[in-house]
Amino acid sequence: MAANRARGQRAGLTRQAVLQAALQLVDGEGMKALSMRRLGAELGVEAMTVYHHVPNKSALLDGVIEQVVAEAVPPEFGAATWREDLSSYAYALVTALGAHPHAVPLLLSRPAMTPRNLRTMEAVVGMLHEAGFPLPRTLDILYSxxxxxxxxxxxxxxxxxxAxxxxxxxxxxxxxxxGAARQAGENAADARFDFALHALLAGFEGELSDVPTVV
Structure with a gap:
């Protein structure tokens, strides 16, 4: 058994450890540095060992996104109002992305439909549907x-x-x-984020008020 493990997996190495190492590599050196061979070297294993935990480069990239998104998930959707939940999620997500700027282009280029990310999306959709939004509209809100x-x-x-x-x-x-740019001040980007998020949430709330009440 030990020999088989030596050929295929390093003792204690998990998918989570592989993905964390991948994200750390991206954080430190950018996306161009990420390869199975380089990741194996960072973990102290052969590149083939990494394939026992992530089957290919595409799955590795999805896993990197998964790690970033996981940092943004509130403890429990539905514990507060839908607006508070969405606001908390937005701020948590922008903070997580700010901590991993080299990973941001990945989120722009691939959906990363991993089970963990899908569970997060399911939780958001469920929370919004419970709040009264029609099921198709919940996806519109999530993607917006x-x-x-x-x-x-x-x-x-x-x-x-x-600015x-x-x-x-x-x-x-x-x-x-x-004049507008100079008056916006040094924290213009943060203030702009707050303004746009508030406007989005207000728009979503207006949509909810138009939903017919089922008697």
Missing amino acids: LTSFVVGHAAAQAGRVDG GSIATVDPDAYPLLV
């Missing part, structure tokens, strides 16, 4: 919210700050734009 959060995180990861750039252009040619 996550697209907004990931887009904001991508801009921050790329150090793209429209910061606008503040440096010619104020004589664009007085209103420059």
Whole structure:
């Protein structure tokens, strides 16, 4: 038994440990550094050993997304109001993405339908449906919210700050734009996130008020 394990798996190595090591590698050196061979070296095993825990590179990338998203899951959806739950999830997700900026492009490019991520989506959909949203609308809300959060995180990861750039252009040619950007201040990106999230949630709430009441 020990010989078989030596050929296939290192004692104590798990899928979770592999994915955590992969995320740490991405955090430290970016996506280009992530390969099965390099990951095996980081873990002290042969590259083939990694395949016992993640079958291919695609599954590894999905697993990296899973690790990031897992950091954003509130303890229990449905414990508060749907607006509070969605707000908490949005802030937790943007914080997690901010902690792993090199992983943000992955969330823009692949759905990562791992069982763990699907359970999170199921919980959000269930919470929203219980609050009264029609079942198809729950997915509209989930995707709208996550697209907004990931887009904001991508801009921050790329150090793209429209207001910061606008503040440096010619104020004589664009007085209103420059004035607005300068008045926004240093924390414009955070304030903009708060504003947009509030607007999204208010829009969702308006949608809920239009749902016919079933007698």
